[in-house]
Amino acid sequence: MEITQEAAPASWFEALQEHARKHALTAAGLVLALLAITALLIQSLIQAFSGEISVALRYALLGGTAGFAATALGALPALALRGIPQKLEDSMLGLAAGMMLAASAFSLLLPGLEAGEVLLDAKLPAALVVVFGMALGVLLMLGLDEFTPHEHEKSGPCGPGHERCGRVWLFVFAIALHNLPEGMAIGVSMSQGDLAVGLPLTSAIAIQDIPEGLAVALAMRGAGFTAGKAVLVAALSGLLEPVGAFLGVGLSSGFALAYPVGLGLAAGAMIFVVSHEVIPETHRNGHQTSATLGLMLGFAIMMILDTSLG
Numbered sequence: 001m002e003i004t005q006e007a008a009p010a011s012w013f014e015a016l017q018e019h020a021r022k023h024a025l026t027a028a029g030l031v032l033a034l035l036a037i038t039a040l041l042i043q044s045l046i047q048a049f050s051g052e053i054s055v056a057l058r059y060a061l062l063g064g065t066a067g068f069a070a071t072a073l074g075a076l077p078a079l080a081l082r083g084i085p086q087k088l089e090d091s092m093l094g095l096a097a098g099m100m101l102a103a104s105a106f107s108l109l110l111p112g113l114e115a116g117e118v119l120l121d122a123k124l125p126a127a128l129v130v131v132f133g134m135a136l137g138v139l140l141m142l143g144l145d146e147f148t149p150h151e152h153e154k155s156g157p158c159g160p161g162h163e164r165c166g167r168v169w170l171f172v173f174a175i176a177l178h179n180l181p182e183g184m185a186i187g188v189s190m191s192q193g194d195l196a197v198g199l200p201l202t203s204a205i206a207i208q209d210i211p212e213g214l215a216v217a218l219a220m221r222g223a224g225f226t227a228g229k230a231v232l233v234a235a236l237s238g239l240l241e242p243v244g245a246f247l248g249v250g251l252s253s254g255f256a257l258a259y260p261v262g263l264g265l266a267a268g269a270m271i272f273v274v275s276h277e278v279i280p281e282t283h284r285n286g287h288q289t290s291a292t293l294g295l296m297l298g299f300a301i302m303m304i305l306d307t308s309l310g
Helices: 012-022 024-049 054-079 086-120 123-147 167-190 195-222 227-237 240-251 258-282 288-309
Strands: 150-152 156-158
Touching (some): 012 024, 054 195, 086 167, 086 288, 123 167, 123 258, 167 195
Antiparallel strands (some): 150 156
16 A cells, blocks of 8 residues: 655745644734734834834833843853753742743733723723733734744744754744743833833843843753854844834833733733743753742842832
8 A cells, every 4th residue: 555645845834824724723813913013013103203202212222232231141151151050040040930920010010000090090991901911912922932933942843844944043033932022021111211110120121131041041052052152142132122122112102002001911921931931941850949939039039129119
């Protein structure tokens, strides 16, 4: 009996189409999120050209640049180190996860609820507006995670067309899925030019970018990349933070309700990354207690930052 094999897709676009057919709901959610984000960006670009958000944009880009610098700084020790104890790495990533969770709560969701209540003069509609933003953020990250070819150190390559990408690009795309929502959060928090909201969140993200940058560089070294290439790629991945900050300040400027929607969107995207990527990574190696203690410490540090800087 003749055995026939199914032909591989001839192009990345065909692979994407096939993947979309298999994951139709996720694809529809991604399209919905991208359409909503595009609408928010268009209305904010009109104001950007009129000069109405120039101060907020400057703050956002400075905050995003701080995140990039912190990521690069954290990656530098990988020039000399090939690895650190797994328990320490999991604790450091737990610290980063705790700061991201607390930043989402104190510097994104609470200001979003307050802004929505001022605009709508009611708590329930304000909460629904912020939840709508969170849903957009989750749909965006869920779709990007499903449809962007990328590679994780433990689980390997995934996403449509990943076999056509070099390993370094798969790692770059994986890092992008982490850093883009962080930059968006900075941009959204700075979009009203209110440093009481933006400064604590930017400080928290910059602090947690240091261990995150080191973890990424060491992961690349462990995957066989040279020290120089690992540090360079990890450092350059931080450039996505000012890019994300630019997008974030655009998303939440313009019409009034865009601000609480944008805060909810950034929070939803960050919480998704923490729950879907960071926490499972820290619990994979049997160091759950150390990672959880690191998470609690990071949460407490962010609370202190928010109280003292907010």
